[in-house]
Amino acid sequence: MMIDYYSPTAEFYDLLGGQHWAHSDPALASVLADVDTGHGPVLDLGAGTGRATELIARTLPEARILAVEPSPGMRAALTSRAVRDEDLRERVTVVAARAQDVELPERLSAAVICGVLGYLDRAERADLWRRITERLPTGAPIVVELMAVSEPQTVAPVRIARQRLGDQEYEAWMSGKPCGVEQMRWSATWRVLRGGETVREVDVTHDWYTFGLDDLAAETGLTAKQVTPELGVLIG
């Protein structure tokens, strides 16, 4: 069973993700630039509102894209993004499933896994790696977003983003603490302010299995390369 941490805060996702993506998107595009898209679709696992989906489409104009997203709230934004663009409408297939259960096509050209892997424990990740790697050709990348924290630790509350929309300011805050040998409990607060006063606040807590690029290299047996502090690539 999946707990949908994302629908209650889906409205904030594109609003407050922009600064992070402005930094990470060029690196993601450069890793994908040489992908041979003739082997099958590019998998965007846990596609969220579709920002990476769109980036994959812009970077690889011939690619078909399989965007897998279990959260109804996030999927609504993803579908909305895909359908309003004639090109995306042709090439993006949206599937409502979790990484653990999604039925994958016979072949894939590449995989992008941003902000998702920590929702899977080691055994689930092992199964996912097997299912993905047996579908990829030699040399195809699995791009993985790395989190700032690769082992459980305490993280004091920090504001990670701020954005104005109309008459209101929006803020995202995060804090974290260990909640198991390989797990963190993250608390996120999304705040809407008007004239400096908080008018609405949404709090979400979610558990995350920590991992580092070395863990992923060991789990997959693939060659791992750190592209930026936030992005790693696994190549077989």
Ligand SMILES: C[S@@+](CC[C@H](N)C(=O)[O-])C[C@H]1O[C@@H](n2cnc3c(N)ncnc32)[C@H](O)[C@@H]1O
């Ligand atoms: C931090 S967001 C990242 C969204 C997108 N990949 C991006 O980078 O903008 C994490 C996404 O993973 C999805 N998710 C959570 N658990 C998942 C699972 N078990 N399998 C696939 N996706 C999952 C959430 O619904 C959410 O949309």
